[in-house]
Structures are given as C-alpha cells and as structure tokens.
Amino acid sequence: MELSLSNSSSLRFPQNDFLPRHNRSTLGPFHTFSIKKLASKSISICRPLIWRRPPLVRLNAQTATESNASGDKHGDDDFIVEDVPHLTHFLPDLPSYTNPLKKSQAYAVVKKTFVSPEDMVAKEIIVQKDSPRGIHFRRAGPREKVFFTPEEVRACIVTCGGLCPGINTVIREIVCGLKNMYGVDDVLGIQGGYSGFYSKNTLNLTTKVVNDIHKRGGTFLQTSRGGHDTKKIVDNIQDRGINQVYIIGGDGTQKGAAAIYKEVEKRGIKVAVAGIPKTIDNDIAVIDKSFGFDTAVEEAQRAINAAHVEAESVQNGVGIVKLMGRYSGFIAMLATLGNRDVDCCLIPESPFYLEGPGGLYEYVEQQLKENRHVLIVLAEGAGQEYVAQSMQAFQEKDASGNRLLLDVGLWLTQQIKDHFTNERKMTINMKYIGKRNLYTSDPTYMIRAIPSNASDNIYCTLLAQSAVHGAMAGFTGFTVGPVNSRHAYIPINRVTETTNTVNMTGRMWARLLASTNQPSFVNHQTLRERVDKNTIDAINNMKINST
Numbered sequence: 001m002e003l004s005l006s007n008s009s010s011l012r013f014p015q016n017d018f019l020p021r022h023n024r025s026t027l028g029p030f031h032t033f034s035i036k037k038l039a040s041k042s043i044s045i046c047r048p049l050i051w052r053r054p055p056l057v058r059l060n061a062q063t064a065t066e067s068n069a070s071g072d073k074h075g076d077d078d079f080i081v082e083d084v085p086h087l088t089h090f091l092p093d094l095p096s097y098t099n100p101l102k103k104s105q106a107y108a109v110v111k112k113t114f115v116s117p118e119d120m121v122a123k124e125i126i127v128q129k130d131s132p133r134g135i136h137f138r139r140a141g142p143r144e145k146v147f148f149t150p151e152e153v154r155a156c157i158v159t160c161g162g163l164c165p166g167i168n169t170v171i172r173e174i175v176c177g178l179k180n181m182y183g184v185d186d187v188l189g190i191q192g193g194y195s196g197f198y199s200k201n202t203l204n205l206t207t208k209v210v211n212d213i214h215k216r217g218g219t220f221l222q223t224s225r226g227g228h229d230t231k232k233i234v235d236n237i238q239d240r241g242i243n244q245v246y247i248i249g250g251d252g253t254q255k256g257a258a259a260i261y262k263e264v265e266k267r268g269i270k271v272a273v274a275g276i277p278k279t280i281d282n283d284i285a286v287i288d289k290s291f292g293f294d295t296a297v298e299e300a301q302r303a304i305n306a307a308h309v310e311a312e313s314v315q316n317g318v319g320i321v322k323l324m325g326r327y328s329g330f331i332a333m334l335a336t337l338g339n340r341d342v343d344c345c346l347i348p349e350s351p352f353y354l355e356g357p358g359g360l361y362e363y364v365e366q367q368l369k370e371n372r373h374v375l376i377v378l379a380e381g382a383g384q385e386y387v388a389q390s391m392q393a394f395q396e397k398d399a400s401g402n403r404l405l406l407d408v409g410l411w412l413t414q415q416i417k418d419h420f421t422n423e424r425k426m427t428i429n430m431k432y433i434g435k436r437n438l439y440t441s442d443p444t445y446m447i448r449a450i451p452s453n454a455s456d457n458i459y460c461t462l463l464a465q466s467a468v469h470g471a472m473a474g475f476t477g478f479t480v481g482p483v484n485s486r487h488a489y490i491p492i493n494r495v496t497e498t499t500n501t502v503n504m505t506g507r508m509w510a511r512l513l514a515s516t517n518q519p520s521f522v523n524h525q526t527l528r529e530r531v532d533k534n535t536i537d538a539i540n541n542m543k544i545n546s547t
C-alpha cells in the first residue's frame with residue numbers, strides 16, 4: 001500500500017495527517033500522490049493519506065471508508081490523484097451513516113446512485129498512446145456513506161466578489177439540494193460577503209424563501225469585496241454552530257475559503273468547507289468554464305449588435321464595445337467569435353499597438369475604406385499599459401486589493417478620433433458602448449447583472465448538488481467544478497495558484513484571428529520599447545497582487 005510522490009508539486013503540497021496538530025504546516029491542503037500497485041481493494045484513497053516525509057505517502061487502512069481499487073486495476077506509477085481533504089483527516093473517530101439517498105424515490109430508478117471511490121476525473125483528456133496517465137481529481141457526486149445526520153447539519157451560504165449570472169440559482173439549489181436529498185432544514189444565509197459573518201444578521205434560507213430567486217440577477221445574499229478576517233469568521237462559524245460552509249466566489253473568495261478551511265482544521269472542528277467557483281471572467285484555473293459565462297457572452301451580443309447597427313448606419317462609423325475581462329479576455333474573445341460582425345477583438349493577453357504597419361490605425365482605415373464602418377470589441381483589461389502611460393494614474397485599488405482598471409475604451413476612442421481627425425484628416429463617427437455615466441449603459445455591468453440562461457441554470461444546479469454531496473460525504477477544503485465536462489472535487493489551492501487566461505498560442509485565439517482577419521500584433525518589435533519600463537513593472541505588480 002505504498003504510494004510514491006511523483007512530481008515536484010507533490011512535494012510542495014504534502015498533507016499533514018501524520019504530524020501532531022501543532023506541527024502541521026500551512027502548506028496547501030491537498031494531497032498529490034501516484035498510485036503504485038495497491039495490494040488491497042479495501043484501502044481508501046480519500047481517507048488519511050499519512051504524511052511521513054517525501055517521497056513516501058501511506059494510506060491508512062484502519063480508518064478507510066471508501067474502498068479503492070484504482071491502484072489495483074491500473075497498477076501504474078504515473079496515475080496521479082490530487083485529492084481533497086476529508087474531515088476524518090483531523091477527526092479520525094467521526095461516525096459515518098448510510099446515505100439517505102439510498103431511500104430516495106428520485107434515486108430509486110438510478111442504476112448506480114453512488115459514485116465509486118475509484119472514480120477519478122482526468123485533468124488531461126488529450127493523450128498519446130505512451131503518455132503518462134497524469135493528474136486526476138476525485139469525481140464529484142453522492143457517496144454511500146455520509147458523515148452528517150440531517151438533524152445535526154447547520155449549513156451556511158455566503159457570496160463574495162463581483163456579480164455573475166447564476167449566483168441565485170446556486171444558492172437556491174444548495175438549499176433545495178440539502179433539503180430534498182438529505183432532509184436538512186437548517187441553512188443560514190450570510191449577508192454581504194465575508195464580513196457578513198461577523199457584522200450582519202443571518203437569514204434563514206428555506207426552500208420557500210429561495211423558491212424563485214433564480215429568476216433574478218445579482219445575489220439574494222448580497223456580496224462585498226474585502227473584509228476577510230479568518231479568525232473572526234471561524235469564531236463566528238463556531239459561535240453559530242455552523243458545520244457546513246458553502247462559499248460562492250471568484251479566485252479571491254476561494255483563497256479566503258482555503259484560509260477558512262485551514263483555520264477550521266487547526267481548531268479541529270467538524271466543519272466542511274466547500275467552494276463554488278464564480279467568475280464572470282472565466283479566469284478560474286482547472287475548471288472547464290465558470291457558471292454564468294455563457295449567459296454573459298449571450299448578453300454581450302446585444303451590446304455588440306447595437307454597436308454594429310450604429311456603426312454601419314453612418315459614414316465611417318467606428319463602433320467600440322467594452323466588455324468585462326480584467327486579466328482574461330474570454331468574454332471578449334467568445335462574444336466576438338459568436339458574433340461574426342466584429343472586425344477586431346482586443347484582450348489583455350494580447351498586446352497591440354496603434355501606429356505603423358500592422359497596427360490598429362492601419363487596420364481601421366482599411367476597414368473604413370472597404371466597408372465604411374469598423375467594429376471593435378475590447379476587454380476592459382486590454383492595453384492598460386498604454387492607458388497608464390498616457391494618464392499617469394495607476395494606484396487605485398478596490399477593497400479586496402484588486403487594482404482598479406483605467407478606462408481603455410475611453411482612451412481608445414480618443415486616440416482613434418485624434419488620429420483620423422488630425423493626422424488622416426478623415427471624418428469618423430465614433431459610437432462607444434461602454435462609457436460609465438448616467439446616460440449610457442455600460443455593457444461591462446449589463447452582461448453580469450442578469451439572471452442565468454437555462455443551460456447555466458442546469459450547470460449551477462450540478463455545481464450546487466455536487467457541493468452538497470461532497471460536504472455531506474465529509475470532504476472539505478474543496479472546490480467543485482467540471483473538468484473535461486465531468487464534475488470533480490478539486491483541492492482549493494489548485495484553482496487559486498494560477499489564473500486561467502486565453503492561450504495566445506492556442507487554437508481558439510487562432511480561430512478568432514482567422515474569423516476577424518485582424519492583425520495579430522505579435523511581430524512588432526517596437527511594442528515593448530514604446531512602453532515605459534516603470535509602467536510594465538507596475539502592471540506586472542498589479543497582476544501578481546491580484547492573483
């Protein structure tokens with residue numbers, strides 16, 4: 001039953017079960033191991049993986065709950081499981097119970113109600129014949145044994161960070177999932193984000209209260225940035241007798257969830273911490289796509305179509321639409337690809353330049369000559385270095401420490417106007433959709449303040465139910481999400497250590513370039529030279545601080 005750590009990330013994230021509590025490190029809470037010919041089928045890989053020292057990790061046969069045969073079956077050295085923690089790692093004597101779903105009418109028709117402990121979700125699905133088996137995550141879903149009785153559960157839900165279509169659906173489905181699948185009645189809503197734990201009253205969330213909230217945009221519980229005080233939050237969790245915490249939010253929120261999990265483990269209290277990743281920018285690593293993203297891309301079509309109609313209805317119309325996307329340009333890229341009227345898409349990952357051969361001005365002029373209008377979609381984080389250079393203002397942050405972006409849309413409209421009016425002596429008609437003032441709508445907010453569409457609602461339901469199954473089964477310190485379209489339990493640190501960005505050398509960006517025929521801007525040597533070095537440093541700093 002010996003497992004060998006197989007790569008450097010294993011060493012960076014040892015799990016600590018074998019150490020006395022006071023010696024436990026604050027390293028990441030997840031366990032990476034490769035399976036090496038497990039001898040017994042009765043060994044759990046979700047229960048204590050005992051940390052001795054690298055490179056050996058052992059499984060604890062005594063306290064095992066989930067039988068595992070994956071090692072037996074595959075017998076491979078290179079089958080790596082990045083596992084999530086379990087409450088029994090620090091509370092080894094916790095009793096378990098038969099899952100009430102066993103008696104559920106709904107599940108009576110299901111051939112295989114419970115997810116096998118052997119079931120893993122592969123991180124990579126494109127493989128070659130001889131490539132290693134690679135990294136796997138535990139498959140999400142109901143387990144045969146649960147570690148909570150319905151009566152003892154006191155759950156809470158909190159939403160943090162920016163808005164996103166579908167948050168209310170996730171809230172609703174956690175409440176309904178707990179009640180309808182597990183008979184849990186006691187669910188509290190924490191209001192106003194993390195600080196709500198210690199500064200606001202809670203709401204009682206019943207299935208009746210949440211019944212129609214999925215029809216509304218925003219978050220029924222309200223949200224906030226900043227205010228994460230781990231000790232105060234966990235004190236409050238203890239004081240209120242909460243034992244399941246569902247945390248809906250983006251990368252910052254998930255970091256906060258990891259801190260809460262660590263503190264809970266340190267205190268040795270029976271509290272399952274489950275993260276549900278939320279981000280309109282689709283910037284959360286590992287998972288396929290974040291909920292609400294498709295809804296946002298769809299809504300963006302309205303703004304793009306409006307700009308197109310405006311631009312093509314006048315002489316030399318220049319339509320510019322600014323969409324959300326701080327450091328990741330997924331919304332702009334997919335909204336562009338889904339639209340086909342867009343002539344140029346600018347995102348944070350792809351530097352661009354204005355002047356000279358292959359530059360934006362040249363391309364805009366060519367489009368105006370050929371089509372008498374041009375349509376540009378812009379992610380809000382694009383070209384920040386240029387804007388910073390011209391505005392000399394760069395220090396503002398929000399309450400969570402994220403740098404506030406400068407308005408690249410306003411900047412670009414001004415640059416294009418100046419160039420064509422003063423240098424090219426051409427009259428252009430600028431139509432900018434993205435300005436923040438009382439009289440024009442800002443699509444950056446417009447696309448995220450709406451209810452989720454039907455397919456996102458289904459996705460949100462799966463996320464919520466997977467989170468509920470995971471917490472009931474005693475898993476903790478996990479984030480739930482689809483990996484290659486199968487829902488998995490992912491160690492929180494795994495999704496916060498990197499940010500998902502558009503791959504500039506990937507096929508999707510190439511598809512976009514092929515679709516718009518815009519310049520790729522990649523070969524222009526003078527790009528970096530034009531940007532003041534201090535500004536680049538400031539931007540790098542900004543990215544590091546906020547990821």
Ligand SMILES: Nc1ncnc2c1ncn2[C@@H]1O[C@H](COP(=O)(O)OP(=O)(O)OP(=O)(O)O)[C@@H](O)[C@H]1O
Binds near residue numbers: 162163226227
């Ligand atoms: N490193 C961290 N440790 C603990 N808490 C954090 C950390 N980073 C952010 N938080 C907390 O998480 C919450 C949300 O963070 P943030 O405002 O960055 O939004 P987010 O979750 O990243 O969502 P969005 O994608 O909408 O920006 C805030 O309450 C913030 O205090």
Ligand SMILES: O=P(O)(O)OC[C@H]1O[C@](O)(CO)[C@@H](O)[C@@H]1O
Binds near residue numbers: 161325380405
């Ligand atoms: O104005 P707010 O709510 O602070 O959020 C704006 C930011 O939040 C995001 O929507 C991420 O949730 C970014 O795209 C955007 O920059």
Ligand SMILES: [Mg+2]
Binds near residue numbers: 161250251252
């Ligand atoms: Mg964030």
